[in-house]
Structure formats: structure tokens, C-alpha cells
Amino acid sequence: MEKTAQKNKATKDKGIIFKRWLIPALTVLIVAAFATLSLTRKKEEPTISHTEPAVAILSADNLALPKPELRSSNSLEAVLKNRRSRREFIDKEITLKQVSQMLWAAQGVTVDWGGRTSPSAKSTYPLSVFLVANKVAGLDAGEYQYIAGDRTPVHELKPIKKVDLQKALYEGLNDSAFHNAPAVLIITGNMSKMAEAFGGIPHDKEVYLEAGHAAQNLYLQAESLRLGMVTISTFSNAIVKDLVTIPPGDTIIYLIPFGIPKL
């Protein structure tokens, strides 16, 4: 009898311990697990995605570009009136500051959520801008990629390859606009990135439209800087891909030779 009573008491004690400690401890654990899960979820929520596509990088050191100017002596209206496609350039180098201003006009990040000088459907930012520098003061002749930045402006050039492409582009593409051009911009688009933003449904149209927005910014910026440029959309894709390092998933939309225009 006494043994049974002792056994009952022990079981009762265990029950009290269970209620007093184990239940609160389990509750704390469950609450902590939920809190951690919801915090992780919040962190993962993508607000905007605009990663730069991967390219074959030969040098790890990016080059900081001069800060873009936010003022000029031109009015927007005068720039609009004077804008023209210019296909002939004098054989003279341009400055890194001019190149920096052009790149910023095309895709520079201007607000802390990642918004850029050009608009983008669903803030997807599917465009990349590559620079072929032929004669740019302070830059080795070669290929570079513009790094706009994600939420914080980065505004740098990523060197891809040291190479003099001036003659090869002119001869390969058989287009006189490349003859003396000290620099060429290449705007490419990542169609998969845009499709992803639309739940997997292709939206190539938006990517081409965005290239148009960026190109118009460039036309106006070039005019304001007294530079000349032309947007070229008819070229041999194979020849460009053969000469320039373009990520395999990118569509080449525009080639834009620019420099000091021949008047």
C-alpha cells in the first residue's frame, strides 16, 4: 500500500514538474521558433532585384568613376531641340568624366531604393551597359562593364579585358560610325530576368522599351556635353559576340558609338 502511495506521489510530482517547467519551456521554444522564422522571411522578401550579370572578369579591381554632375548650362528644351544622331567623330580622346556622365545618364542609381535615371518595368533593371574604350583619357583601351549599384549607387567600371577593338569593330561591322569613335556603349538586356519578374511569362517588349529609355537619356546627355552619338540596332550579332565579351544570356540591343562630333 505504502509503495503504491509513494509511486502515486512520484507520478504526481512528475506531473507538477511537467506543468510548471516543461510546458512554459516548450511554449518559449515554439514562440522563439516562430519569431526567428518570421524574421528570416522578412529578410528574404525581395523588394527589387537587379543583380548584374556575370562576365569573365580579368581584373578584380573596379574603377571608381568621377561623380556625375547634376547641373549644366543647357536647358532641357535646348538639348531636345539640338539632339541629332551623329555618325562622324574627330579622332580625339574623350575624358573619363564625360564617359562617367554618359553611363550615369543611361543607368545611374539615383535613390536609395535602387531607382535609376531610366525607368524599369516592375523595377526589374534587366539592362547592362558595357563600354568599349578606344581613346578615353585615363582608361586602358578595353572592355568594361558599368556597375550602377543595387540600392546604394556604386558608379564604377568593372574591367573585363584589355584590348584595342577600334579597328576590329569598324572593319567587322563595316559601319563608318565606328571609324574614329573613341568609345562605344553596348546596351544588352536579360530577357529571362524580365520574364521572372512577370511570373515566368516572357516580357521582351519591356526590355526593348527600357533600352529605348536609356538610349534617349544618352542622346540628351551627349548633346548637353557637346558630344555626338548614334544608336545602332542593325549589326551582325555574331560579329559583336565574337569581338566583345557579352554574357551568353544577354541580348545585344544597341551599339552606341560616341565622341566629339565632326561639325
Ligand SMILES: Cc1cc2nc3c(=O)[nH]c(=O)nc-3n(C[C@H](O)[C@H](O)[C@H](O)COP(=O)(O)O)c2cc1C
Ligand atoms: C530603334 C532605332 C534604331 C536605329 N538603328 C540605327 C542603325 O542601325 N544605324 C544607324 O546609322 N542609325 C540608326 N538609328 C538612328 C536613326 O537613323 C536616326 O534616329 C534617324 O535618322 C533620325 O535622325 P535623328 O536621330 O538625328 O533625329 C536608329 C534609331 C532608332 C530609334
